[in-house]
Amino acid sequence: MSAPGSPVSADTPSAAPGVTSVPRIGRGFRLQWEEAQGCHVLLYPEGMVKLNPSAGEILRRCDGAKTLGHIVGELEAAFGAQGLERDVLGFAEVAAQQRWIEWDAGGNRAG
Numbered sequence: 001m002s003a004p005g006s007p008v009s010a011d012t013p014s015a016a017p018g019v020t021s022v023p024r025i026g027r028g029f030r031l032q033w034e035e036a037q038g039c040h041v042l043l044y045p046e047g048m049v050k051l052n053p054s055a056g057e058i059l060r061r062c063d064g065a066k067t068l069g070h071i072v073g074e075l076e077a078a079f080g081a082q083g084l085e086r087d088v089l090g091f092a093e094v095a096a097q098q099r100w101i102e103w104d105a106g107g108n109r110a111g
Contacts, residue, residue, distance in 0.1 A: 019089070022066065024062055024063060028045065031060060055091065057078075059100065
């Protein structure tokens, strides 16, 4: 299930996100752990998006302060993995199109 409305808005950058992009959860969405579902979910006025474990781990780090590069580093450290940058950037691009995330006003600042 995806959020209503056009997937691209004036707030959505036309360029793909990079490691210096700073994501935060989109307006109108709330990320939370849903015990009954056993996963993270994104709530919005018309419904809910049930997230897979990878999406939940990425989105819970989208706090408007960390760059995508920092998030990649945290995920690689937390899961003992390498080479996650491409997957995280790809997910961020899709999440932005769905308006699940937005870019901080200083979206290209280093963090």
